[in-house]
């Protein structure tokens with residue numbers, strides 16, 4: 001079928017489907033979109049949900065750029081935010097701004113942030129890269145940098161990139177493309193490709209439940225489910241779930257589903273992290289100073305970094321315990337016993353190197369005979385090593401296999417990091433600096449989050465944002 005005919009057919013089909021349901025208002029129509037614009041079906045879909053609007057004279061302006069305020073409003077409407085205008089935390093977004101309610105709620109939900117100078121810059125245009133990150137945060141797709149966010153959009157069939165093979169991340173995005181990306185993000189049927197892989201199951205708890213074309217009651221009903229029917233959930237958009245049941249796919253409100261884990265991604269994250277105990281092990285102590293050089297003692301550096309890691313994890317929901325919090329001696333076996341007694345889920349030992357090299361290395365134990373968590377230990381080591389090398393711009397000595405007591409005798413994913421060389425002037429400058437110790441602690445924090453994010457598949461954005 002030619003595209004124009006196909007679109008006309010879809011509109012006709014939509015009219016037929018909408019017809020018997022009754023309450024839906026007339027199908028939207030924009031003069032500058034017509035029926036043949038390449039983004040027509042996505043634009044009309046979002047317009048049906050009252051997520052995008054045109055001018056009062058019936059124009060959509062598909063080629064205009066999207067401002068940050070407009071982006072917040074459109075995304076906020078897809079998530080059913082209360083858009084009531086209100087005061088915001090930004091000096092350049094007053095209550096009078098049409099998007100003030102959406103902007104403030106998007107900030108509270110960690111979807112969008114402002115600038116360090118306290119502004120939001122509501123009239124600045126959104127780039128394609130920023131759009132990718134916004135979509136990842138809004139719909140919990142997992143990308144937390146522009147490049148990983150773009151990868152996620154490609155992998156999920158939401159984006160294809162430009163004709164020249166790039167994503168054009170620095171180019172401003174136009175309204176037509178923004179509509180296409182948003183429609184694909186919320187409704188998999190618009191995607192270039194998608195696979196229905198259920199993330200969880202639930203049961204209908206209302207006597208009848210409408211399955212709709214989109215995540216709001218503005219969308220028409222495509223089917224009705226009955227109490228007790230089981231549904232598979234592909235993804236969540238705000239308080240709506242995209243489900244499959246009896247061969248039908250569409251959106252239902254999560255209030256009418258039982259047996260779901262919390263639908264709010266932040267709640268899901270908090271519920272998960274509460275189950276995890278992180279053991280941090282600052283090496284040496286008291287009469288065992290570890291390596292000594294350049295006026296520094298290893299035991300002090302290890303403890304100082306460990307305490308900073310602890311304070312970063314405080315109030316995240318994770319349980320965190322240190323094998324020592326003071327300048328005391330703890331034997332190696334005591335450190336492992338402590339980790340086991342605390343029911344630790346991961347173990348991170350912090351040390352400082354010596355012997356004339358330079359740079360950072362991280363160890364794990366590679367024989368499963370005593371500690372079975374070889375692959376997870378290796379993954380944890382890779383995550384922390386990567387962040388540490390970035391944070392200190394240090395020589396990357398890599399992730400290494402090490403037959404070390406605290407790794408070998410443990411029964412949880414366990415790693416030992418060697419931050420740098422105490423007997424190397426350049427490394428020692430960082431090892432002895434409170435600022436650089438803080439950067440190392442942040443790197444260990446982020447590396448641990450990277451590990452947990454990949455283990456759980458949850459969106460750790462709120463916890464990344466605490467240090468970024």
Ligand SMILES: [Zn+2]
Pocket residue numbers: 283284290291298351352
């Ligand atoms: Zn040591």
